[in-house]
Amino acid sequence: MKSKPPHSAATDTDVDLPKDSALAESPAAIFDPWAAAAAKHEHSGTQHDDGSNSESSPTSSPTPRASSARAAKPAGKRSADGKWVFEQKSDKSPYASATKPLGLHPRNPHSGRYDMTLLVEALPDLADFLQLNPNGEQTIDFSHNAAVLCLNTALLKHYYKVQDWSIPKGYLCPPIPGRADYIHYLADLLAEYDVSKHSANETPRILDIGTGANLIYPIIGTYAYGWQFTGTETDGTAVRNAHAIVEANASLSNTEILMQRHSDSLFKNMIRSGDYFEATMCNPPFFSSQREAENQAARKWKNLKGEKRSVNRNFGGKSNELWCEGGELAFLKRMMRESVDYAEQVGWFTSLVSDGDHLSLFKKVLQQQGAKQIEITPMAQGQKVSRFIAWRY
Secondary structure: OOOOOOOOOOOOOOOOOOOOOHHHHOHHHOOOHHHHHHHHHHOOOOOOOOOOOHHHOOOOOOOOOOOOOOOOOOOOOEOOOOOEOOOOOOOOOOOOOOOOOOOOOOOOOOOOOOOHHHHHHHOHHHHHHOEEOOOOOEEOOOOOHHHHHHHHHHHHHHHHOOOOOOOOOOOOOOOHHHHHHHHHHHHHHHHHOOOOOOOOOOOOEEEEEOOOOOOHHHHHHHHHHOOEEEEEEOOHHHHHHHHHHHHHOHHHOOEEEEEOOOOOOOOOOOOOOOOOEEEEEEOOOOEOOHHHHHHHHHHHHHHHHOOOOOOOOOOOOOHHHHEOOOHHHHHHHHHHHHHHHHOOOEEEEEEEEOOHHHHHHHHHHHHHOOOOEEEEEEEEEOOEEEEEEEEEO
């Protein structure tokens, strides 16, 4: 599915996290939820499957899939009635728990510290931003927007084979480890529960609400799992830039970008007649005002520099990416209420949730409108703890 012309988000506090892993070098070494579920189904009843837990270890090689970054067809199998073959349950990450995760997802290639030598090989310009931390290790100044942008460009080139990527000045440049975690835990969710009863998709289709100028979720999800993405945006500049990224990278040719012209709606015209999405995902505007976003940025500067220097955001972000009236609470309540109208066209609705105190209210809203199942998946990146909520009807 080629990218079509348009017709019709939030900040992070990640600091210097990660070191290279060989896991990212080949898509064949990355967990395929459909292949893994089908393999478990085929081997059910056997005493032991040597590969059954391989996806739980960041250094092991899970069930292989096609080496192409975009699998033409999933490795899973359909039953006689056309449903995908899934086990009712599959092994989730040992780092996931009902209370607190211990670190990045084990399939996330960004665990440990960044290997700057390999990243400079991918993008020599990164060398201009390298400096030593107090322990004598190579890093960058994470309060420097240009340094963060260059690091992200190198990460996308090395890990996800994106050869041409840029964003307009001032737009959100997201920390990649946390974004990758969302993708990998979503893959676990799709493997654990079969939501394909209405699906004729050859590969899972994912709807990314507010995909942004950076297109980060389609990039990671396409490379890691061969998913098809539809990204939606209300910002014209972001839509044009997302189209440019798709056109510049052949691996993203199955990514569609849609302009949402109804700013008060999230799914209207984005889920069209005949569409079915295995999941939706969203990085919502966390803040309720510019002032709230700036106060958070000031606290972040103090953590990075030991002083209250600036309200500038080292990861950037435009107003529609960072705040909206009522903030995350109002945004996600609206999403949850709208989702009922598309219950037959979406397997899982999901979204990041920044404020854990909102979870009890979100559960109540979803229960009131008849959600069949609600799942909370905790995630952690360094000192930061996050989570996403998922529901289905």
